Each structure stands twice: as C-alpha cells, then as structure tokens.
Amino acid sequence: MSAPPLTGLDDLFRRTLPELGTDWQPVAVPSPELVVINEPLAREIGLDPDQLRSADGIAVLAGNSVPDGSSPIAMGYAGHQFGGYSPRLGDGRALLLGELIAADGARLDVHLKGSGRTPYARGGDGKAALGPMLREYVIAEAMHALGIPTARALAVVGTGERIARAEGPVPGGVLTRVATSHIRVGTFEYAARIAAEQASATTTAADGADGKDGADADGLGVAEAANASVLNRLARHSIDRHYPAAADAENPFVAFLDAVIDAQASLIVKWMNVGFIHGVMNTDNMTISGETIDYGPCAFMDSFSPSTVFSSIDHQGRYAFGNQPPIGLWNLTRLAETLIPLIDADDDEAAIEIAKERLETYSERFSHHWMGGMRDKLGLGESSDDESIGDGALFTGLLQVMETDGADFTNTFRALATSLRGNEADLEAQLPSAAERDAWVANWRRRLDTEGRDLSQVATAMDRVNPLYVPRNHLVEEALAAAELGMFQPFEELLERTTNPYEEVPGADRFTQPAPEDFTDGYQTFCGT
Numbered sequence: 001m002s003a004p005p006l007t008g009l010d011d012l013f014r015r016t017l018p019e020l021g022t023d024w025q026p027v028a029v030p031s032p033e034l035v036v037i038n039e040p041l042a043r044e045i046g047l048d049p050d051q052l053r054s055a056d057g058i059a060v061l062a063g064n065s066v067p068d069g070s071s072p073i074a075m076g077y078a079g080h081q082f083g084g085y086s087p088r089l090g091d092g093r094a095l096l097l098g099e100l101i102a103a104d105g106a107r108l109d110v111h112l113k114g115s116g117r118t119p120y121a122r123g124g125d126g127k128a129a130l131g132p133m134l135r136e137y138v139i140a141e142a143m144h145a146l147g148i149p150t151a152r153a154l155a156v157v158g159t160g161e162r163i164a165r166a167e168g169p170v171p172g173g174v175l176t177r178v179a180t181s182h183i184r185v186g187t188f189e190y191a192a193r194i195a196a197e198q199a200s201a202t203t204t205a206a207d208g209a210d211g212k213d214g215a216d217a218d219g220l221g222v223a224e225a226a227n228a229s230v231l232n233r234l235a236r237h238s239i240d241r242h243y244p245a246a247a248d249a250e251n252p253f254v255a256f257l258d259a260v261i262d263a264q265a266s267l268i269v270k271w272m273n274v275g276f277i278h279g280v281m282n283t284d285n286m287t288i289s290g291e292t293i294d295y296g297p298c299a300f301m302d303s304f305s306p307s308t309v310f311s312s313i314d315h316q317g318r319y320a321f322g323n324q325p326p327i328g329l330w331n332l333t334r335l336a337e338t339l340i341p342l343i344d345a346d347d348d349e350a351a352i353e354i355a356k357e358r359l360e361t362y363s364e365r366f367s368h369h370w371m372g373g374m375r376d377k378l379g380l381g382e383s384s385d386d387e388s389i390g391d392g393a394l395f396t397g398l399l400q401v402m403e404t405d406g407a408d409f410t411n412t413f414r415a416l417a418t419s420l421r422g423n424e425a426d427l428e429a430q431l432p433s434a435a436e437r438d439a440w441v442a443n444w445r446r447r448l449d450t451e452g453r454d455l456s457q458v459a460t461a462m463d464r465v466n467p468l469y470v471p472r473n474h475l476v477e478e479a480l481a482a483a484e485l486g487m488f489q490p491f492e493e494l495l496e497r498t499t500n501p502y503e504e505v506p507g508a509d510r511f512t513q514p515a516p517e518d519f520t521d522g523y524q525t526f527c528g529t
Contacts, residue, residue: 005051006060006067006110009098013109013181014073016237019194019230020187021073026063026095027116027126029172031160034058035130035488036137036495038154045102045178052155061176062157063095063115070098074118078193079186079284080334082318087193089186089284090120093128096182107241109182110154113175127163130156130173131480134491136295137175138479142471142498143292148270149263150292151179171484179291183238185335186284188231192338195231199341235342242289253342257358261332262365263290268328269369272321273377274467275301275409279311281319281327283334300470302514303406304399310473329362371395376465377413378444379420379458381451389447397443401436408514413466416444420459467501469508474515 014021039049051057059065066072076090094113102108113136114128137153144150159172239246239256249255267290271278278285279297287293297311306322314320319327336355344351371383374395384390402412407430415426419441431437448458471494479490497511514520 005047005054005057006097006100007069009067009070009100009110010107011071011073011098012107013075013096013099013183013237014071017191017230017234020077020191020234021075021096022090022119024072024074024095024118025066026072026112028064029062029157029159029161029174031158032058032062032064032174033158033160034061035134035156035158035173035483036491038137038141038152041152041154041178045100045108047100047154058157061112061155062159062174063112067097072097072112074120075182075187076120076190077184077186077284078189079184079282080189080331081282081284082314082316085189086284088120088190089122090190091118092121092124093117093126100178106180109179111151111177111179111182113177114159114172115174125163127159127161127172128174129163129165130158130171131484132296133173133175134480134483135476136177138476138491138495138498139295139298139471140177140292141495142501143276145499145501146270146274146467146470148274148276148292149267149290151177151182151287154178179287179293180289181238181241181287182293183234183241183288184284184293185286185288185331186282187288188234188335188338189283191231191234192341195229195341198229231338232342235339238288251343251354253339254354254358257332257336257339257343257355258361260288260290260335261358261362264328264332265362265365266290266369267292268324269366269373271324272370273373274470275304275321277301277308277310277319277321278324279309279314279319281324281331283331286328286331288335299473301409302472302520304402304409304412305406306403325366328366329359332362333359377462378416379453379462380447381453384447386447389443389450394440394444394447397440401431401433401440404436405431405433407431410467410470411512411514413462414468414512417459417462417466420455420462464502468504469497469501469511471498472511472513472515474519475511477519 034053037049037052042049042052052061056065060067072095074091074094075096078087079089093115094111095115097110097112100108100110114133117124117126133156137156140150140153144152154176157174159174161172162169163172235253235256239252243256243259246252246255246259264286277299279299280294285294297313299310301308301321306320307317308321309317311319317323336359340348340351340355343354371391375383375391378394385392387393412430415430419427448455475494479494482490497505497508
C-alpha cells in the first residue's frame with residue numbers, strides 16, 4: 001500500500017510554541033466518503049488530486065489516518081467574544097495536522113475541522129455537520145475568486161454518521177482547509193496571559209533566590225526570561241512567517257503592529273466592497289495574516305443597508321455590515337494591548353503611547369483602501385475632493401440612494417456599468433427614486449467626462465471588479481439542504497458560478513436574483529461551522 005498523502009508536513013508552530021497547543025489525535029469516523037475536492041488548490045500547493053481521492057487520501061482527509069511524520073495539535077487561543085473576554089477557547093473540534101512547504105517556499109497550515117473533541121471542546125461533541133462544512137467550502141472559494149484573502153477549502157468528506165443538532169440528526173462532515181496560518185488576535189491574547197503568569201513566577205523566584213540577584217531558579221535573568229517568553233516567541237514567529245520585513249525595523253514589534261493594522265483595514269474594505277458580512281468578528285476569528293477565516297454566521301447582503309445583521313447570536317448588531325470597520329479597530333486594539341511588554345519592556349507608558357499612535361493610523365489606512373476600492377467599482381481614475389463630483393460626494397451619495405431604495409448591492413454596480421452602454425433599465429429598476437438617481441448619475445458622468453474616460457472601456461473595467469455572481473444566501477441554503485439529502489448538483493452549480501464571479505453565463509439568471517421576501521424576512525445564519 002502506498003504511503004498516505006500529505007507526508008512530510010512540518011510542525012514548526014508546535015515546536016516553537018508548545019504552550020499554545022495540545023498534542024491530539026483525530027477521531028476516526030465510520031464510513032468516510034469524499035464529497036468534494038478542490039483540484040486547482042491541490043495542484044497549486046503541490047498535491048496530487050488523484051492521491052487525495054484514493055482510499056489512503058480519504059482516510060487522511062477524514063481523520064481516520066494521520067500522515068507519516070505529522071504531529072497533530074489542537075491550537076489554543078483566547079478571545080473577546082461579543083466584547084467579553086474568554087481566557088481559554090481553542091480548537092474544540094479541529095486539529096492542525098502540520099505545515100505544508102509549497103514549491104515556492106510558502107508555509108501553509110493544513111487543518112481539519114470536525115475531527116472530534118479536543119481538550120478545548122467546552123462541552124461540544126467535536127463533530128461538524130456536513131452542511132456547514134460545505135457552506136465554508138463554497139463561501140471560502142467564492143471569496144478567493146473575488147480576490148479576498150481567505151483560508152481555502154481543500155476537501156469535504158462525509159463521515160457516514162448522523163450527529164445530534166438542535167434541528168435533529170444531520171449528516172456529519174469533515175473539512176480540510178489550508179491557510180497561511182491559523183494565528184489569531186486571540187492567540188496573542190492567550191500567549192499574553194501565559195507570559196504574564198510566567199513573568200510573575202519568574203519575579204517571585206528571583207526575589208526568593210539567595211545569591212541570584214535578579215535571576216530565576218534556572219539562572220535566567222528577568223530580562224532574558226521575558227525575551228524567551230511565549231509572547232515574544234509568538235510575535236517573532238508571526239513576523240518571520242507573515243511580515244519578514246518587520247524584523248529589520250528599529251522596533252520589529254511596532255512594525256509588526258503596523259503591518260497587521262494595514263492588513264486588517266485592507267481585508268475589511270474588501271469585505272465591504274462585495275457586501276460581505278462576517279457575522280462574528282470576535283478576536284479569536286481574526287487572523288494576524290489578514291485572511292478571512294471561520295465562515296460561521298456570515299452572509300452576502302442583498303438589499304443594501306448598513307445595519308444588516310444575519311447572525312442568530314448578534315442580538316445587538318455589534319457585527320452589522322456597517323459596524324465592521326470600527327470593530328476591526330477594536331480588535332486591533334486588543335492585539336496592541338498584548339504587545340505592550342514587547343514594544344518597550346522597560347516603560348509601559350511609553351509603549352502605550354506608541355501603540356496608540358499606530359492605532360490612530362487605522363482610520364486613514366481604511367479610508368485609503370476604501371476610496372481606492374470604490375473608485376475601481378465606479379470606473380474612476382485619480383482621486384478627487386471636488387465638493388460635488390469628488391470621491392467623498394460620489395461614494396456617500398450613491399450609498400444613500402441605494403439605502404433609500406433598498407437596492408441590491410451586487411446588481412447595482414453591474415447595472416451602473418450597463419447604463420454606460422446605453423441600457424438604463426437595470427439601473428432604474430435598482431434605483432427607482434428618479435430624481436435622486438438622476439442627480440447622482442449626472443455627477444458621476446460629469447466626473448468621468450473630466451477624466452476623459454471612454455465609457456465603453458470604463459464599463460468593461462467595472463465589470464472586471466464588480467461580481468455578477470456571489471453566494472446569495474437563499475442559494476446557499478438551497479444547495480446545502482439538497483446536499484444533506486445526498487443531492488450535490490445544486491452545490492456544484494453554485495460553486496461553479498461563484499468561483500467564476502465576473503463572466504456572464506447565458507441561462508444563469510437565477511444566480512443573480514436576490515432572495516424572495518418570504519426568505520429574507522427573519523433569515524438567520526448560525527455558528528454551525
């Protein structure tokens with residue numbers, strides 16, 4: 001029998017940061033069956049899709065077999081969940097199999113989700129339902145096709161078992177996903193707590209050690225112990241892995257904070273530009289790399305409204321569409337707090353001031369990315385601050401008209417491009433308030449005229465950045481409901497359309513239609529993943 005696939009995985013995170021995980025093994029499932037495999041991703045990262053389809057490959061993807069040399073761990077982290085601090089969360093039903101070294105030298109986590117209970121399970125069964133695993137698969141791959149940084153889905157395997165959920169027994173599934181890492185803001189919160197406890201113990205030992213002025217029981221100086229702390233090692237590991245240029249900065253930890261601030265600002269703008277609502281922006285769901293992760297109660301907005309919430313557990317609208325930018329800053333502030341002892345080990349007040357200065361750049365960074373993204377969506381060139389046709393006036397004005405008319409977010413931008421080709425009907429259908437619409441369109445056209453843009457070329461450029469197909473909520477639910485009954489064609493069709501989001505396909509109109517009102521009223525998403 002040939003060796004299982006995914007052999008040769010590295011365990012750098014586990015070796016470097018043993019405090020931040022627990023060695024653990026996946027739980028075998030009774031009847032694993034491959035449901036979907038991401039052939040393009042497999043080839044991209046140097047894996048053989050045929051090998052993954054083999055009995056040995058499916059056994060690895062299901063958690064029934066561990067690749068040779070793999071040392072799986074359940075990763076530990078803390079997190080602020082809806083603003084409240086939880087000191088110990090972690091992978092309750094997931095395992096890091098190890099790190100794949102791609103042909104270009106990139107290091108990629110290979111992670112199982114739904115692989116059984118771990119020490120962090122907090123009472124859960126450690127299983128995952130097939131539907132939510134397919135949900136993460138299709139949305140993650142759609143996000144990738146939209147150019148949004150994201151964890152990727154490699155495969156989903158059915159487990160051949162029925163697992164208990166509130167709605168009744170449902171088919172089980174295991175997702176294999178790939179990410180540049182699974183290091184989160186919550187990982188830093190967890191490491192900071194451990195490091196603080198270690199520092200306290202070191203100080204106590206130093207104070208009580210005769211003849212070891214300033215040393216702990218092992219002979220390490222307090223400063224040396226701080227440099228060896230798990231927080232310091234986590235920060236340096238994150239720098240090496242994600243932002244190596246920061247290592248050469250005068251203060252690598254400040255440069256690291258800068259880089260994460262910019263990555264998160266850019267990521268959230270990309271979400272907003274396609275009407276995406278993450279739904280659960282807790283600090284344990286926000287990666288240091290700036291990749292989207294944990295597609296639980298997420299959704300794409302149909303009718304535009306900044307207050308849109310779909311998550312069943314977001315009762316106060318904390319993570320509503322329009323609240324995502326300030327929540328990004330809130331989460332980054334929690335990260336900055338953990339870095340204070342690293343930014344300046346001798347002066348907390350000075351470190352806090354430095355961190356505040358860096359955090360104050362978030363709004364400017366966000367605005368820079370937002371304005372650039374909106375200019376692209378509207379086919380504009382250079383920035384302008386003109387009172388009537390400048391960036392701010394045009395962007396704010398359009399969103400106000402869209403909100404008033406309840407315009408479909410995705411279809412409105414495609415209709416704008418269509419209007420440049422002489423067909424006004426689609427835009428009129430999206431924005432029926434004629435006076436407001438016509439006034440805004442006149443300003444937009446005047447801006448395009450001042451830039452001397454060819455309208456047909458503008459329309460083509462807009463179609464390259466404004467998707468026609470996104471994973472609309474009702475289509476996702478339709479596909480998952482069919483999949484739970486063993487019918488996968490709706491899922492496959494949705495995956496095909498949403499991973500080719502810009503090119504119009506004849507006969508695919510239903511993929512562009514918003515959900516019917518009887519679906520949208522009261523629709524909720526859940527933390528099923």
